[in-house]
Amino acid sequence: MENEKENLEAKKNFTVSLITAAKTRWSEYVPKREEVDALAVDLAKVLGLDEGDAISCAKEAYYEIDSRMGLGVSLVDPEATHDKEWVYKRKDIEWYYSDAYEKHLKKEKWSPTVVQSLSDVGTKILGHLQDPTSPGVWDRRGLVIGHVQSGKTANYLGLVAKAADAGYKFIIVIAGVHNNLRKQTQERVDEGFVGRTRVEDKWKIVGVGHDDYPHPATLTNIYADFNKRTADHSGWSINDFSQPVILVIKKNVSTLKSLHRWLDELNSKGHGKIKDVPMLMIDDEADNASINTKKEDTDPTQTNRRIREILSLFDKSCYVGYTATPFANIFINPDAYGDEQLREELFPRDFIYCLDAPTTYFGPDRVFLDEDSSDRILETIDDAENYIPFVHKKDFDVQDLPPSLYRAIRQFVVVKAIRKIRRQDEKHCSMLVNVSRFVDVQKLVRTHISVYLKKLKEAIKANYLMPDSVSQKNENMEKLKQVFEAGFNDADVSWEELKRALYDAVESIRTFVVNSKSDEPLDYKKYERDGHGLTAIAVGGLSLSRGLTIEGLCISYMYRNTRMYDTLMQMGRWFGYRSGYDDLCRVHLPQDSIDWYSHIAISSEDLRDQVIQMRLDGLSPKDFGLYVMSHPDTLLVTAANKMRSAESITVRQNYSEKAVESDILPNERSINDFNQRLIAEYWKENFGVEDRKILPTVGGKGWYLGDVDTNKIVEFLNQFKCSPKTSEKRNFALKYLNSIINKYACSDVALVSEKPGTLEHDYTLSPRTRRATFVKGESNWRVNQARVGGRHEHYGLSQEQRDAAMEKAVADAKEKGRDIKKPADRYYRVERNKPLLIIYNLNLVDGDNENVSVPAFVLSFPKVDYFHTVSVVANRVYLEKSIGIDLDTLIQDEVEDDDE
Structure with a gap:
């Protein structure tokens, strides 16, 4: 035990020394990984550390060496006499x-x-x-x-x-x-x-x-x-x-x-x-x-x-x-x-x-907004409803776990083995399972997990030292190999090497129920004092949803029905710092939650950007409060709480620098055919303007119409048939557009097409493929990440305006210690001096389900001002359409704790 503690302390001290030495040697630039490895080997010779341990420490050290953090930005009352100096x-x-x-x-x-x-x-x-x-x-x-x-x-x-x-x-x-x-x-x-x-x-x-x-x-x-x-x-x-x-x-x-x-x-x-x-x-x-x-x-x-x-x-x-x-x-x-x-x-x-997060922060943008990383990290839960429904009572009898949860457990065993091979065995390694707010249900889930871990342990014990010709005849061993090859074969570990580490990995796993009634706390500090890392599967509800840090979190499995922004983001325990194992992290969520997290990530970033802009405009925290209260997304945040005692609420809405998207689309052919004809009708007339230009995209895939009468856009969108779940959102946006029509008499229209050759012939737009989720019970499609478009709002801007947007985006990114390749759409809205309507034709794909030629739109607003709002009235029916589930159930799920 003492030797383990001493070894752990020696590696910690070595890593600190390596970071310090690297910072001294490369003060002017960030070194390459190979350079840090070489320095680690040289330093190990001096300090008497094993070369393998040195390389393991180097990987962690590089993560820290490359870590930077901006200083953030503050918004203060400009009229206050306070001396912050x-x-x-x-x-x-x-x-x-x-x-x-x-x-x-x-x-x-x-x-x-x-x-x-x-x-x-x-x-x-x-x-x-x-x-x-x-x-x-x-x-x-x-x-x-x-x-x-x-x-x-x-x-x-x-x-x-x-x-x-x-x-x-x-x-x-x-x-x-x-x-x-x-x-x-x-x-x-x-x-x-x-x-x-x-x-x-x-x-x-x-x-x-x-x-x-x-x-x-x-x-x-x-x-x-x-x-x-x-x-x-x-x-x-x-x-x-x-x-x-x-x-x-x-x-x-x-x-x-x-x-x-x-x-x-x-x-x-x-x-x-x-x-x-x-x-x-x-x-x-x-x-x-x-x-x-x-x-x-x-x-x-x-x-x-x-x-x-x-x-x-x-x-x-x-x-x-x-x-x-x-x-x-x-x-x-x-x-x-x-x-x-x-x-x-x-x-x-x-x-x-x-506050700015360090560049090494494993955050919402990386998990939900970056397509390259999110494709690797995110896995969709589509089989849980028949096992543990979203809505269930506290005495619900869990007969079995969803196959996707069993697969997530196998992933966790594989990840633990990889981390062991990487010499991170003394580090904490955790899995989160959040599928119910009820204590008794959580206990049943833990029991099923424990039974499955025992089966895996028995299979691994009998086979992990056997050749594949023998071991892979075992069903559980074969499933572990499939998990490894499907998601972790690029982790610089061979299957043979991994297989030998599987038994120690599965043997180290402990399961916990984490809630206020737990008799055994999830105590990471206890294991640290003993010189060990804790390997844990934590099953819980609200305690896992707010504030509690799950150390070394690698695999997350959450199947909950909340849509409230603050609760949903707080459930994101998978955010944090993943030094040396960020490539191994996986997050399992229902597609609906994935879409909402993406939307929230964008909205939260928007609020932070507004703090910067309001500071430049000389505004105060009170102005920011008013801005948040009139933000279009506020309605959904407050909806459940405000609907307790009232049948309807009146709120102030402001769409300045916002985009409204028809992200929930109808599956009815008659509706989509009507919208196709509507687009063709207005397209033939060029929305009432004479000049049209090819869109500034590769191959000119689409057309741009400048200075369209804004009334024409209102007229078009009023006729456009939406899914019931987006019609009210469209109506709120149109009310705002009408309120600013005197200032913005003209707008722009862009028609996006994948194949430009069809435009001149029949005034149709060829469809662009978009991943979506087909919701059978609603006969609707939910576009993934709740976004129809994406980085198309530069249409109609001059080169000077596009350059200004890029300059502002780069400056903000630098302030936060980041690098960017292309501005987000919100930067284009700042430069835009009139509204923009973008019309798409989508080919929606969800596994074997497909719906071709589904019209959709994005209505983008320029910067109006912070205080121009319109009053809108919402009732329970609207909110339940927007949120997508029964409001009473949602309220109960959010306010009850997990002590039941």
Whole structure:
């Protein structure tokens, strides 16, 4: 055991040394992989490390060497008098906690460049807070927007450390709504700030802690949330401590109430305020406090009220919310609270800061938007409904698992074996299974998985040392080989080599049920302390859906029916950092979820881009809040919550720089034939203009009509027959188009065709093939990734406009530490000075199903302004059409926890 620990520590130290040496040698450019390998071999000779281990470390080191991170961007109130330069003006600050934290990150093998960027970002955010030495009474409110699993915790720990150095004396971190999330956050805070942790009844030095480290005081630990009785018994008050005090508490009404009472009774003496104690509150997953629920301990009004009450006890306070889902209810649900003041108190009126993810982040764009990588990573679940339906009760009897889940388990065994061959056996390796919110159903799923793993283990044990002529007669061995050859034969591992590693791989797998009632926690730290990596299959529900980090996640299998943006994105536990094994990651989802994730990824990126643009325009966080509230996608985000007590809602919609697509298309031949004739009719007349030009595409596949009367486009789209699931979306967009028609009397039209030769003869457009999902029960087609077009919105733009779009896209990408080849369509919309209608003819393909010549459209809007909106009314019928499932079922699935 000690030898394993020593070997693990030696490899960690070697990797850090290699990264440092590489950064020193190649300070001007990023080296090639071969150069890093050669340096690793030379360094291994000096340090006495095995060459094989050195090459394994080199692969991980290269991942870090190539890692870069932008500094993000902030949006502040331009009229505020706040001096964000106070951090740089104060010369008395000794960055003791901050320096210790950065050293800790480097020891944990974080890239030095990323650590430096993290430090710079932390300093910028600290500047948006108030100088804790400022006199008088003050409060600041802000929001930090990050990415799911991208390092938000690391960021706010850096902020906590810097705030403590600057003089903030009382720090509260509000973690998730479940005990395991609070415990996980406490472990991170202990390692990165407190410097010691509670192990049973003793304190143990961890992370930043060392002999002369000035440990902050804490009233919570990994075993216990804040308890007023314990705090009262201690007799402590805040001013009794020379070092800062930090608490990590669960987002629970009872806990918040207890903390408020203790602060009020002992520290403000039951009257007045707590004076001269600058307080910082970090609200992790800030949007989660606003989810509507009938459960008392997570009621949003009470949660919000208790947070406000705690803040109001201090005469000097700062509140910073952290979220990865900027469609959070703090922006979009102004009717959630009857008390206007209650709502306004937590609104980030002072600043919004958008974090950049490092270039090595395994995020939504890579999984869902990059066609090359998404084709490899994504696998469609199309067989689960007959085994574990989307909608089921808590006593549902799982008779068997879907074949696709068994296949995912085989993938996990293969991936674990490959990682073992890559000498990553001491690293965590996990699989996520999220198919139900009910505890009893989760337990049944785990039982089936365990039974199957036993069968695999028996088959592997009997055959893994046998030649193929013998081993492959076994059905399970043959299926493992098929999985390997279908998806992992490019992993620099032969089947013979892999086969020999299979037994140790499957033998190491443990299964867990992860929820608030679990009797065996998913404790990665325990295995780290023993010098091992944990190999786990985690089966769960909401605990796997928000906040909980699944270490070393390789295979994800999720079959859930949510369509709410924040919940769906938070379920994306597969996002994060996959050093040395990103090529092995697979994500199994139903096609519907894949399409929605793609759409959300685009929408979330759009919001981040708007922060940049609004900053350039001199606007404030309040303007951003108004923008989010009027975003077309907001309707779906808030729909379920708002439809609890009302039959209809009125919302303000803004389509500036947005595109509306007919992504759900009818399967009825009569409807599609009608639309074909409609296109031909308007095409013969050139939509009322004389001049037409060949589209600027290879081979001139299509035509462009400039300066078409916008009324003509409204007329055409009003006649265009849509699927019932897109008709209302089309109608909302047309209402907006009509509202701006005085300003945009002319628009452009593009007709896209794969074979230009047919255009002159019969005024039809030859179809372009598009992958889609055929929904049998609805007789509809859902275009994959919810996108009809894709990077076609440059049609009609001048070369100068296209160059400007490219320049802006490159600048934004550089700011985020990325490279791009072609601008996304949203950059073309910024340059466009009128609306654009693009008409397609699609050949839809879904396996053996095919539908040829299905007309579709994209209506793209230019930049109008942030405040031009139209009122639209939506009812339950519309929302259920748009969301695609029964609204009552959706509401229940989102608000009930997995304790049933």
